[in-house]
Amino acid sequence: RRSKHQTTFHALQIEALIMEMQNPDTGIKTQTQRVMITNIPHAVAGNDIFQWILQRLQITNEEALHLGDLFVKYGYIYPLQEPKNLTLRTDGSLYRFQTPYFWPAQNWPADDTDYAIYLAKKNIKRKGILEEYEKEHYNMLNKKINYKWDFVIMQAKEQYKAGKERKKADRYALDCQERAYWLVNRTPIMYYQQAIMKSRVKSSVSLGGLVKYSEQFLSNDPILSGCLPSNPWITDDPDFWDLNAKLVEIPTRMRVERWAFNFSELIRDPKGRQNFQLFLKKEFSGENLSFWEACEDLKYGDQSKVKEKAEEIYKLFLAPGARRWINIDGTTMGITVKGLKHPHRYVLDAAQTHIYMLMKKDSYGRYLKSPVYKEMLAKAVVPQETVKKSSNFPFGRRHLRSSPSPIILRQQEEEAKAKEAAATVDITQVMSKLDRRTTPRLPSPSSSHLHRPQQAAPQPYGPAPHTACPSPISMALESSELQQEDGCEVLVVLLHLCLLVMVFFQIKMDIPLESQICPIGSEGEDGQQRTHKDFAKEVICPWESPTEQGRAG
Structure with a gap:
């Protein structure tokens, strides 16, 4: 919206200057000029326009010529003798001021239907003789708005008949105005004709040159390869x-x-x-x-x-x-x-x-x-990379540390849980450690203690068929005595192993002193009978049965 308002403002300034140029007292003197066999009213010479711009605006010749070219290019002035040459010639070439109806500030849209009517009328007048770019536009519009092409042809014939009824000078001036408008708003496409004259290089050659240049200057690029000894804008070190x-x-x-x-x-x-x-x-x-x-x-x-x-x-x-x-x-x-x-x-x-x-x-x-x-x-020096110095400037950019992605953290947690779930407890290793810790050892000749037992041979997997499973509490008590006698840290290790065994089995039983087996917390038992005097909490080993426990008692 702002660019549109700015364009309109500049157009209004130019139009004010054009109106001043047409002022009968202070403007450019116009006269009727003969073009071919027709007398054209209100025609001016290009040199007169150039001199008026020089005197009115007090600018240089180059600036005045450029401003005159812009007047012709945007359709405020159009040439009579060479309609396609949209430049201001500083000689006797004839020009004419465009009617205000076709000025850019009017914001009259160059509609496809109006352009098709103009081309159809020109085709009727010249009996099919059009410029090459006009033929392309004519065929394209015929396909684009074919649904109302009959209306286009009808309007073109009506305008052609109405133009014949006008005077020859007026008809010629109107044709020049309309042609100048469409030359400005539908200019011929000259890109491909100009591109043919340009020198062409194969894309492989151009890309090869770019790759070679990039590889050659890679080590000298401070962004891609860094700069030695350090970047002074980061480290505040002026050695570079x-x-x-x-x-x-x-x-x-x-x-x-x-x-x-x-x-x-x-x-x-x-x-x-x-x-x-x-x-x-x-x-x-x-x-x-x-x-x-x-x-x-x-x-x-x-x-x-x-x-x-x-x-x-x-x-x-x-x-x-x-x-x-x-x-x-x-x-x-x-x-x-x-x-x-x-x-x-x-x-x-x-x-x-x-x-x-x-x-x-x-x-x-x-x-x-x-x-x-x-x-x-x-003798050229090779600077060594220096350690970055911390800047004392409190408002400097903070060094950001990248944190791991939440997705990666979630995957690592899932993998850790899967490993824990897949890990199995080897009961043989646990029981062998227990056997080695609880089996009495024979006294060693070099030992200074009199009652130190000698370590027996390792027991097979599990106790004997008719022996009771040792209680973890009794094992802990015995190990505490060993720890007092042996002086080693047996108790701590043994207590941890006992906790592992208890967690592994998850079976807690109440064994009365009379070798009666009762589950802990069983319904029907009186709470007063579950005292320390009557019961002792034991863990039942999975390989022995209650009957064997009774026989052993």
């Missing part, structure tokens, strides 16, 4: 800028290796030019690089001193018998000397290009093989 100063005494190895990529990389680097100048002086051709640098200073330096700089360059490098005369061909010398009569910033471009190509094709290859470049490459 110190090592890569323009005229540092010893450059980095990466910088020197980049000079060998191509000649433009060498000539772009001030330190590279300094080293290349040292080589050229040894070959007695240092004036070539000095002339190139002088031309760069003329082109991009202070423009108020262009004339003085150009004369100084001519006397030093180009004049006959100059102190640092350069060797260029006669044609280039003639063009340069002729241009120095009216010096400007690009007056030495021909000579500068000649010297640039001479250094690129002749001196650059020898420089890369010379001891000057090899010595600089050998």
Whole structure:
């Protein structure tokens, strides 16, 4: 919406200027002009429009010509003699002001139906002779709005008959206005005709060049490969800028290796030019690089001193018998000397290009093989990566740490649960540990204790058929006595093993002192009878039966 309002505002400004140009007192003088065999009223010359814009707006010739081209391009003024040439010619070419009905600010939509009526009327008038792009549009619209094509043909015939009844001058002016409008709003497609003239390169060649360039400059890309010793914008360490100063005494190895990529990389680097100048002086051709640098200073330096700089360059490098005369061909010398009569910033471009190509094709290859470049490459420094320093600036960016994905955490939890569920308890190992802990051991000769029992041979799996299963509490009590006598930490291990056995079996029974077996918490038993005097809580082993327990008692 904003762009639409801005466009309308600029269009209103242009239209106010167009109305002022048509003012009988202060505007451009119009007159009737004869075009072919028809007298056209209110015609103006292109030179008159150009001069009026110059005087009214007080602008330069280039700006006035550009503004006049825009007037013609957007349909405020249209040519009478060359309708397709939508430019302002500063000569006697005839132009005419467009009627306000066709101005862009009216926002009259260029509808397909109106354009089809215009093409159909033109086809009837010229008996099928249309431009190529108009034929394409005519056929396309015939397919697009075929459902109302009879209405289009009828309207075209009616307008053609009404036009015949007008005067010849009015009919010609109306035709020019309508043609100018459609030339602006339905311009011919010239893209493919212009594209044919362009040079074409295979996509494989172009993509290969891009890949080669990316691979060559990968190590020098601070984003993809990082920068050594560290990024000064992150670590607040200025060593990177110190090592890569323009005229540092010893450059980095990466910088020197980049000079060998191509000649433009060498000539772009001030330190590279300094080293290349040292080589050229040894070959007695240092004036070539000095002339190139002088031309760069003329082109991009202070423009108020262009004339003085150009004369100084001519006397030093180009004049006959100059102190640092350069060797260029006669044609280039003639063009340069002729241009120095009216010096400007690009007056030495021909000579500068000649010297640039001479250094690129002749001196650059020898420089890369010379001891000057090899010595600089050998003593170049390779900075080591430094540890990032924490910045004291409180508002700096916080270093974010990436957390694992919730999906990965959920998968890890499920895998851990599956492993726990799949893990089985080996009862043989548990019972063997219990047997080793509870079996009395024989006293050792080297032991200082008198009543230490010697460890017996390991028992087979489970106790004897007619022996009672040892109680965990009694085992714990006995092990506590062993711990007091032995001095080792047997009790802690044994208690943990007892807990494992109790959890594994999950069978708790009440065994009376008279060897009667009763379940713990059984219904029908009196709570007063379940005292410490009458019952003792035991764990029944899975391999013995209650009858065997009674017999053993």
